[in-house]
Amino acid sequence: MLSSFYMNWQHVFKLDPDRPIGDEALHEVCMSGTDAILVGGSSGVTFDNTVDLLSRIRRYEVPCALELTDPDAAVPGFDGYFVPMVLNTPDSEWLIGRQAEALTGFGHLMPWDLMAGEAYLVLNADCTAARVSGAQADLSAEQAVAYAQLADRLMRVPVLYLEYSGAYGDMALVRSVRQSLQQAQLFYGGGIRTPEQAREAAQAAHTVVVGNVVYDDLQAALLTVPAVKSSAKEQDHVF
Numbered sequence: 001m002l003s004s005f006y007m008n009w010q011h012v013f014k015l016d017p018d019r020p021i022g023d024e025a026l027h028e029v030c031m032s033g034t035d036a037i038l039v040g041g042s043s044g045v046t047f048d049n050t051v052d053l054l055s056r057i058r059r060y061e062v063p064c065a066l067e068l069t070d071p072d073a074a075v076p077g078f079d080g081y082f083v084p085m086v087l088n089t090p091d092s093e094w095l096i097g098r099q100a101e102a103l104t105g106f107g108h109l110m111p112w113d114l115m116a117g118e119a120y121l122v123l124n125a126d127c128t129a130a131r132v133s134g135a136q137a138d139l140s141a142e143q144a145v146a147y148a149q150l151a152d153r154l155m156r157v158p159v160l161y162l163e164y165s166g167a168y169g170d171m172a173l174v175r176s177v178r179q180s181l182q183q184a185q186l187f188y189g190g191g192i193r194t195p196e197q198a199r200e201a202a203q204a205a206h207t208v209v210v211g212n213v214v215y216d217d218l219q220a221a222l223l224t225v226p227a228v229k230s231s232a233k234e235q236d237h238v239f
């Protein structure tokens with residue numbers, strides 16, 4: 001039985017092992033009321049910087065998951081693991097090739113009950129994930145919905161991730177994608193810097209991921225937590 005450790009996450013902070021964060025800032029992030037810390041980055045992630053960040057986060061009770069982007073940085077001891085797969089790339093290396101290569105001969109080591117696949121639609125052409133994977137980011141809402149339906153209904157992915165890293169996304173597109181899903185959990189990430197954006201994203205997706213603003217403006221980052229949580233409460237009243 002595969003676990004769904006991420007199922008109740010409404011708000012998540014994504015921390016990059018390749019970016020320095022001081023003890024005080026990390027304390028505030030971990031005590032913020034966020035549902036989880038997601039450790040991951042598109043470049044410069046190593047075994048050592050991942051172990052270092054995990055051990056510092058482990059001073060706190062907040063759940064902590066790792067987004068695997070390099071097999072050499074597969075550190076044991078996280079509460080859960082995500083394996084990203086980019087749907088909208090013409091290069092199957094980033095859809096499934098590198099993941100299969102990483103597993104070849106090592107699949108018996110995988111903590112399968114703690115793993116979840118993350119189907120990415122990378123929608124900001126300027127972000128690192130788009131550059132790395134060669135994603136075709138200029139999708140219309142109709143095209144995004146088509147990818148989402150295939151991933152949700154035919155591939156039955158547990159998580160669909162709309163990735164706008166560094167830029168605030170098209171919330172009408174995000175809402176359309178959410179409405180098209182039958183079983184996948186929708187993660188939204190990208191460019192959230194204000195409580196208003198966080199609230200709007202929480203109304204559009206199931207899980208809101210906040211990353212870069214932690215490093216640029218910690219106080220603004222912290223305000224996204226109550227914004228997402230209050231928006232989720234309002235929706236509970238509606239449904």
Ligand SMILES: CC(C)=CCC/C(C)=C/CC/C(C)=C/CC/C(C)=C/CC/C(C)=C/CC/C(C)=C/CC/C(C)=C/COP(=O)(O)OP(=O)(O)O
Pocket residue numbers: 016040041042043067068069070071074075076077081083084085086094095098099102103106107109110111120127128129130132133163165166211212
């Ligand atoms: C403990 C354990 C798990 C042991 C098992 C050992 C074992 C068998 C390990 C292998 C695990 C495995 C299957 C690894 C696969 C790794 C891999 C090659 C995955 C492919 C990742 C991928 C598709 C990368 C493309 C880019 C992408 C979608 C990245 C996602 C993360 C992301 C977007 C981070 C944000 O990036 P950031 O750096 O912040 O970028 P900005 O500049 O935009 O801010």
Ligand SMILES: O=P(O)(O)OC[C@@H](O)CO
Pocket residue numbers: 014163164165166167188189190191192209210211212213
């Ligand atoms: O860093 P930002 O732009 O907040 O995006 C969050 C996350 O989706 C990055 O993978």
Ligand SMILES: [Mg+2]
Pocket residue numbers: 016165211212
């Ligand atoms: Mg980043």
